[in-house]
Amino acid sequence: MTGLRERKKAETRAALGWAAIHLTVERGYDNVRVEDIAEAAGVSPRTFNNYFSSKAEAIAFRHLDRSLRTAAALRERPADEPLWAALTGAALEQFTPGPEVEAMPSPVHTQWVTGVRAMLAEPALQGERLRAVAVAEAELAAAVAERTGTDLATDMYPRLVAAAASAAVAVAVRHYLDSAAPPTPIERLITDAFTQVAAGLPAPPR
Amino acid sequence: MTGLRERKKAETRAALGWAAIHLTVERGYDNVRVEDIAEAAGVSPRTFNNYFSSKAEAIAFRHLDRSLRTAAALRERPADEPLWAALTGAALEQFTPGPEVEAMPSPVHTQWVTGVRAMLAEPALQGERLRAVAVAEAELAAAVAERTGTDLATDMYPRLVAAAASAAVAVAVRHYLDSAAPPTPIERLITDAFTQVAAGLPAPPR
DNA sequence: TCATTTTTTGCGTGTCACGCATATTTGCGT
DNA sequence: ACGCAAATATGCGTGACACGCAAAAAATGA
Numbered sequence: 001m002t003g004l005r006e007r008k009k010a011e012t013r014a015a016l017g018w019a020a021i022h023l024t025v026e027r028g029y030d031n032v033r034v035e036d037i038a039e040a041a042g043v044s045p046r047t048f049n050n051y052f053s054s055k056a057e058a059i060a061f062r063h064l065d066r067s068l069r070t071a072a073a074l075r076e077r078p079a080d081e082p083l084w085a086a087l088t089g090a091a092l093e094q095f096t097p098g099p100e101v102e103a104m105p106s107p108v109h110t111q112w113v114t115g116v117r118a119m120l121a122e123p124a125l126q127g128e129r130l131r132a133v134a135v136a137e138a139e140l141a142a143a144v145a146e147r148t149g150t151d152l153a154t155d156m157y158p159r160l161v162a163a164a165a166s167a168a169v170a171v172a173v174r175h176y177l178d179s180a181a182p183p184t185p186i187e188r189l190i191t192d193a194f195t196q197v198a199a200g201l202p203a204p205p206r
Numbered sequence: 207m208t209g210l211r212e213r214k215k216a217e218t219r220a221a222l223g224w225a226a227i228h229l230t231v232e233r234g235y236d237n238v239r240v241e242d243i244a245e246a247a248g249v250s251p252r253t254f255n256n257y258f259s260s261k262a263e264a265i266a267f268r269h270l271d272r273s274l275r276t277a278a279a280l281r282e283r284p285a286d287e288p289l290w291a292a293l294t295g296a297a298l299e300q301f302t303p304g305p306e307v308e309a310m311p312s313p314v315h316t317q318w319v320t321g322v323r324a325m326l327a328e329p330a331l332q333g334e335r336l337r338a339v340a341v342a343e344a345e346l347a348a349a350v351a352e353r354t355g356t357d358l359a360t361d362m363y364p365r366l367v368a369a370a371a372s373a374a375v376a377v378a379v380r381h382y383l384d385s386a387a388p389p390t391p392i393e394r395l396i397t398d399a400f401t402q403v404a405a406g407l408p409a410p411p412r
Numbered sequence: 413t414c415a416t417t418t419t420t421t422g423c424g425t426g427t428c429a430c431g432c433a434t435a436t437t438t439g440c441g442t
Numbered sequence: 443a444c445g446c447a448a449a450t451a452t453g454c455g456t457g458a459c460a461c462g463c464a465a466a467a468a469a470t471g472a
Contacts, residue, residue: 008437008438008450009450012451033426033427033428034427034428034429035427043451043452044451044452044453045452045453046430046451046452046453046454047450047451047452049428049429049430050450050451050452053429053430054428054429055428056333082409083409084407084409123337126333126337126340127262127332127333127334127336127337128333130333130336130337130339130340131329131332131333131336133336134332134336148409148410149410150410153384156377156378156381156395156398156399156402157402157407157410159377159380159381160373160374160377160399160402160403160407161407163370163373163374163376163377164369164370164373164403164407166373167366167369167370167372167373168366168369170369171362171365171366171369172362174365175362175365178359189362192362193362193366196362196363196366197366197370197406197407198406198407199406200403200404200405200406200407201290201363201366201367201370201403201404201406203288203289203290203354204354204355204356204363214419214469215419239457239458239459240458240459240460241458249420249421250420250421250422251421251422252420252421252422252423252461253419253420253421255459255460255461256419256420256421259460259461260459260460261459
């Protein structure tokens with residue numbers, strides 16, 4: 001199943017995606033040419049376009065990959081767990097910081113975060129990021145349909161759930177990034193968001 | 207306030223946006239050059255880029271414009287109307303078919319719908335459409351914050367509501383377009399979607 | 413009517429996506 | 443271990459595109 005061929009392909013794709021992010025965070029989006037990314041990944045410029053059809057897509061690749069795991073995580077959840085508890089859990093699983101971030105020395109890390117923020121603010125990238133979310137949402141909807149025994153073709157329900165869940169995560173992450181010195185951990189924000197959504201987002205008392 | 211200058215500008219923008227959609231639906235996305243769009247709108251190719259920074263943006267313009275009106279519609283709603291009723295109403299207002307669609311003869315209309323479907327399926331356009339939704343969502347969140355007396359800076363609530371409402375509309379529209387011979391009118395689908403969301407999307411009994 | 417500001421236009425430049433043909437690498441049966 | 447077929451990487455060429463810059467044209471207000 002997982003021959004050398006596929007593994008090498010996945011590695012090349014990952015290398016290109018990582019190089020794209022790395023260079024963009026370092027220099028800014030439009031100071032990076034496709035040629036640079038290809039060089040950093042050790043392949044020809046032409047090969048870049050065999051993997052990604054645009055610079056933006058390469059940068060968004062990691063994001064897409066992570067998002068897709070949410071749907072996979074949901075399928076792994078015990079079948080008797082209530083839907084919204086399972087969704088919350090699946091989402092939370094995606095937000096354990098990876099080792100490559102954890103191991104970063106503090107001054108470098110600060111600089112890195114600044115660069116990442118600039119990258120996320122880049123208008124040319126937002127579209128691609130959103131598209132990645134949309135793709136992941138489709139997977140999530142399928143998983144929800146399975147779990148709840150609803151039908152993607154006839155019921156709006158699974159797509160509504162998937163969209164609401166994606167929105168909850170997105171809003172929580174945004175809230176987290178927007179607050180300069182985050183007093184609230186991302187896990188709590190995500191949990192809160194899911195709780196509110198599952199409660200039907202009632203208007204607060206005035 | 208609304209001098210000849212601004213009016214002409216708005217007209218040119220609308221003409222370009224409309225021409226972009228029209229040609230794309232007719233011929234397919236990559237059989238349309240920027241030059242064609244400019245010509246159809248009676249403007250130089252260079253001017254096109256004074257209004258839109260990409261072909262995709264031009265096509266998504268009408269979508270963005272309509273989406274922004276939802277936030278405006280919400281502000282027009284009576285202040286004593288319950289939030290979710292107001293949201294549903296504001297969304298429904300955007301879906302009264304325009305005269306240019308209403309007046310279309312049936313065979314042409316069918317062909318048109320097919321073209322529109324192809325257009326919406328175009329990967330190169332999805333990102334831009336989603337970005338438009340994101341922009342509109344920000345406006346909607348602001349309107350929700352106003353109406354509910356919550357704070358955009360500290361509460362996730364208004365953004366959650368805006369995101370959930372946008373999702374409800376998007377899912378309903380998608381459901382409508384996906385069903386070949388729509389037995390369910392779009393108004394009912396939207397109402398249903400909002401009802402489900404406002405109820406907290408409870409898992410259906412199995 | 414005239415000066416100022418805004419908009420449109422033409423041109424040049426650097427980048428990019430992608431088709432096509434060729435060289436290289438990988439998988440697999442023998 | 444070997445060699446063939448399929449998959450993959452590369453080089454080159456082409457058409458399209460975004461955008462900066464400066465000049466022309468149009469609109470506004472006095």
